[in-house]
Amino acid sequence: MESRFDVIVIGAGHAGVEAARAAARMGCRVAICTLSEATVAHMPCNPAIGGTAKGHLVREIDALGGLMGEAIDATGIQFKLLNRSRGPAVRSPRAQADKRRYGAWVAEALCREERITWVVCRVGGVLVRHGRVLGVDLETAGGEAGGETLHARAVVVTTGTFLNGLVHVGRRRTPAGRAGEPPSQRLAESLKALGLPWGRLKTGTPPRLHRRSIRFERLERALGDEQPVPFSFMTGRIDRRQIECHQMHTTERVHEIVRANIQRSPLYNGQIEGIGPRYCPSLEDKVMRFPHHERHQIFLEPEGVDADEVYVNGYSMSLPVEVQESLVHALPGLEDAEMMRPGYAVEYDFVQPTALSRSYEAKDVAGLFLAGQVNGTSGYEEAAGQGVLAGINAARAVACEEPFVLGRDEAYLGVLADDLTTRGCLEPYRMFTSRAEYRLLLRIDNADLRLTERGREVGLVDDRRWARFQDRRSRFEENARRVARTTVTLADGNRARASQALRRPDVELEWLARGNELRLEVAPGEEREDLWSVETHFKYAGYLERQEATIERARRLEHRRIPASFSYSSLPGLSREIAERLTETRPDTLGQALRIPGVTPAAVALIGAKVSA
Numbered sequence: 006m007e008s009r010f011d012v013i014v015i016g017a018g019h020a021g022v023e024a025a026r027a028a029a030r031m032g033c034r035v036a037i038c039t040l041s042e043a044t045v046a047h048m049p050c051n052p053a054i055g056g057t058a059k060g061h062l063v064r065e066i067d068a069l070g071g072l073m074g075e076a077i078d079a080t081g082i083q084f085k086l087l088n089r090s091r092g093p094a095v096r097s098p099r100a101q102a103d104k105r106r107y108g109a110w111v112a113e114a115l116c117r118e119e120r121i122t123w124v125v126c127r128v129g130g131v132l133v134r135h136g137r138v139l140g141v142d143l144e145t146a147g148g149e150a151g152g153e154t155l156h157a158r159a160v161v162v163t164t165g166t167f168l169n170g171l172v173h174v175g176r177r178r179t180p181a182g183r184a185g186e187p188p189s190q191r192l193a194e195s196l197k198a199l200g201l202p203w204g205r206l207k208t209g210t211p212p213r214l215h216r217r218s219i220r221f222e223r224l225e226r227a228l229g230d231e232q233p234v235p236f237s238f239m240t241g242r243i244d245r246r247q248i249e250c251h252q253m254h255t256t257e258r259v260h261e262i263v264r265a266n267i268q269r270s271p272l273y274n275g276q277i278e279g280i281g282p283r284y285c286p287s288l289e290d291k292v293m294r295f296p297h298h299e300r301h302q303i304f305l306e307p308e309g310v311d312a313d314e315v316y317v318n319g320y321s322m323s324l325p326v327e328v329q330e331s332l333v334h335a336l337p338g339l340e341d342a343e344m345m346r347p348g349y350a351v352e353y354d355f356v357q358p359t360a361l362s363r364s365y366e367a368k369d370v371a372g373l374f375l376a377g378q379v380n381g382t383s384g385y386e387e388a389a390g391q392g393v394l395a396g397i398n399a400a401r402a403v404a405c406e407e408p409f410v411l412g413r414d415e416a417y418l419g420v421l422a423d424d425l426t427t428r429g430c431l432e433p434y435r436m437f438t439s440r441a442e443y444r445l446l447l448r449i450d451n452a453d454l455r456l457t458e459r460g461r462e463v464g465l466v467d468d469r470r471w472a473r474f475q476d477r478r479s480r481f482e483e484n485a486r487r488v489a490r491t492t493v494t495l496a497d498g499n500r501a502r503a504s505q506a507l508r509r510p511d512v513e514l515e516w517l518a519r520g521n522e523l524r525l526e527v528a529p530g531e532e533r534e535d536l537w538s539v540e541t542h543f544k545y546a547g548y549l550e551r552q553e554a555t556i557e558r559a560r561r562l563e564h565r566r567i568p569a570s571f572s573y574s575s576l577p578g579l580s581r582e583i584a585e586r587l588t589e590t591r592p593d594t595l596g597q598a599l600r601i602p603g604v605t606p607a608a609v610a611l612i613g614a615k616v617s618a
Contacts, residue, residue: 007122009156010036011403012396013141015128015192016163017045019385020377020392022111023071024161027396029120030070031464033403036155037115038124038141040186046076046111048385049183050210052104052308052316055236057087058436059386060097061417064452066386067237069418070465071393072114073386074237080106082310083247084233093541094444098234101250103309124155127187130195131160131373138372144191159399161374163392166208166353168193168379173271173350175325184349193354199370202357206433207272207279208383209287209350211320212329215343216313219305223338224251227304234533238453238477239470241530248307254300255288258335263292266328271350277323279352282383282433287350288322288332303336314345323350355381358425359590364398364408365391365422368569368591374399381430382421390418391425397463409463412563414443414556416456427590427600443552445545450537454478477534480526484539488514493522507543514540562596562609567616578611587612 012028014021017039025037039045054077055063067074081100088095115121124143129152132139138160143152167182167189182188197203227250233243270289271277281287286294291301304318322329326347333339358380360368365380367373376395377388397409411419420441425434438444447455457474460466466474488503495506503523506512514536518525527535542549569591573584583604592598595616599609 007036008154010034010122011157012036012159012161012399013038013155013157014161014163014396015141016165016167016377017042018163018165018377018388019046019073020163020165020388020395021161022046022115023066023073023389023392024163024374024376024396024399025121026072026115026118027070027393027465028159028161028400029118030467031397031400032120033400034120034122035118036122036124036157038126038128038143038155040125040127042112042123042125044108044186045115046108048102048104048107050208051318052102052107052306053099054081054102054385055097055099056386057095057097058417058438058440059384060087060099060236061438061447061449061452062386062390062421062436063098063236064238064449065416065418065456066389066393067239068452068456069393069397069460070457070467070470071389072111073389074235075239076107076110076114077102078235078237078240078243080110081233081243082307083229083250084243085229086234093448093450093537093545095438096449097438098236098449100233100236101229101248101306103312105309105312126152127189129191131162131192131199133199133370133373136369136371138370158403159372159374161376161392161395161399162196162379163375163377163388163395164189164192165378165388166351168196168354170351170353173277173323173352174347175269175271175323175328176276178276181351182353183351184346188353196356199367199373201360201367204355204357204381204430205279205352206355206381206430207277207281207350207352208378208433209281209321209323209348211317211322211348212333212344213308213314213316213346214305214333214339215345216307216315218341218343219315220338220341221251224253224305226250227252238457238534239473248310250307251305253303253305253336253338255291255303256300256335256337259288259332260292262328262331262335263289263324266324267293269325269328271323277350277352280432281350282435284435285321285383288320289324320348322348324348353378355379355430357381357429359427359429361426362408362593363410363422363426365395366398366402366408372399372402378433380425381434382425383433383435387421387434387436390421393465394418394422397465401463409459411456411459413441414446414559416452417441417447420447423597423600427592427597428602429590443556445548446552446556448537448541450534450541454481454538476528477531480528480535481538484525484535485542487523487525488539488543491523493517493520504543507540508546559596562599563594565595565613565616567592567594567598567612571612571616573612576611576615579608583608
């Protein structure tokens with residue numbers, strides 16, 4: 006086996022596959038190390054992609070030239086556009102995935118990349134000398150140290166929940182990264198030896214039920230959109246038939262069973278020490294922390310078109326198996342349901358991401374990048390977003406080029422990187438639209454207009470995507486000119502410029518374009534994107550102009566860099582607490598320093614005066 010590469014990626018989950026493909030497409034020889042090729046881009050939890058804000062991340066990954074958007078468009082089995090009535094800033098696509106076909110599609114896409122080598126192995130440690138990555142050591146077939154050595158100038162760690170992973174089902178504890186797969190213990194200790202700050206988090210998953218044992222006729226149907234909105238800018242229409250999901254609610258009987266068995270839950274008897282996700286609580290937490298809620302919503306989601314397993318979304322738990330069976334049978338329509346796999350909780354080690362720069366490179370170890378749940382995040386989309394940027398930056402590090410960093414005003418991917426590296430994680434991080442202060446600028450409809458040119462600059466966007474984007478950008482610019490100069494007749498008989506008419510809340514571009522006065526260019530299958538982008542450009546022009554002005558003021562601080570060797574402890578006027586926070590985080594710019602919790606504008610002013618002196 007070849008032992009020298011440009012980039013080594015540890016793990017083939019959603020972060021790992023994006024990192025490997027990005028680096029390979031940018032010209033690097035990449036080794037992707039995985040325990041099994043059968044679990045590439047695996048979905049151990051909810052078999053779905055997207056959702057509020059998460060759909061924005063997928064659109065941006067796609068705009069840069071990443072995989073996830075095309076993968077879910079090719080294998081999704083139910084599509085919905087969320088928040089359709091709440092305005093363009095918060096519209097987000099979501100799709101139920103056929104999990105086996107999704108993983109197979111991604112694996113095939115990576116196999117088409119000639120510069121990627123698959124290495125089925127367990128990585129035992131990262132090799133570092135004089136503060137720089139040299140490669141990785143592999144374990145032997147028997148799981149012992151002393152296997153082969155792979156050399157590379159950059160290593161991307163995307164180990165998910167596998168670092169010292171521990172699975173809990175009732176009082177039964179099993180060392181595992183996820184059910185049935187052993188954890189990475191030597192690798193965890195190897196990374197800890199580098200001095201990276203660590204923590205312990207927890208996540209979980211619900212039971213899986215056999216499709217044929219469920220009485221669906223007693224349940225309410227949850228259908229997808231008649232006209233699915235794709236994730237990828239490379240996808241036209243999605244015409245295939247969509248599956249049905251179903252919804253229900255917990256009952257008082259369910260709540261009684263949880264309360265009666267709460268001390269048997271690892272979450273409540275002290276067995277689990279890791280901190281779980283606040284925004285996706287387990288059933289135990291829902292019942293105990295929100296006793297005033299009479300019921301909680303549950304969705305039954307098939308894991309594939311022809312899969313037997315049905316995912317019970319909203320029913321995550323780690324109670325003993327027999328209690329889980331009682332809780333399943335307490336739900337109407339599930340009285341005779343067969344539980345194929347119990348739910349479980351998994352604890353795992355993570356790296357506090359304040360130890361990383363916004364390129365996802367470790368500040369103290371050159372060439373070492375980390376992406377995904379190992380950085381304290383939750384969700385496939387957050388992992389993939391980190392992975393594509395880590396892969397880009399690993400390739401740029403190999404080429405001795407400056408890091409590729411997106412700002413908070415450019416992308417949700419920039420918000421994600423800045424939040425993680427500036428504030429760190431006290432709990433599993435999940436993206437929300439409320440985290441983006443410039444969210445009206447960072448919409449799903451303009452992700453390509455914001456980012457595809459950036460992806461082309463770094464070498465990730467291929468000729469086919471670039472040609473399609475150029476056509477799309479030309480249509481947008483021409484349509485904007487036509488709207489600005491065309492006078493139209495309104496419903497009340499008055500005439501006005503189309504650009505001014507669109508500022509009225511009751512006027513939509515689609516309605517204006519139905520007449521003969523305003524003729525717009527739209528591409529088959531992309532009509533919605535073309536109209537949304539132009540309509541928002543004019544309807545929210547005042548708000549967009551104000552956000553641009555705010556961004557311009559903020560950029561003054563973002564452009565003022567702080568030397569990596571800056572001594573905060575020796576700066577008069579800084580409190581010890583603020584100096585310690587700044588020393589720990591080591592912000593790149595005055596703008597980033599101002600976003601560190603506890604750091605005051607007065608402290609940033611002191612630093613700015615010293616930096617300018």
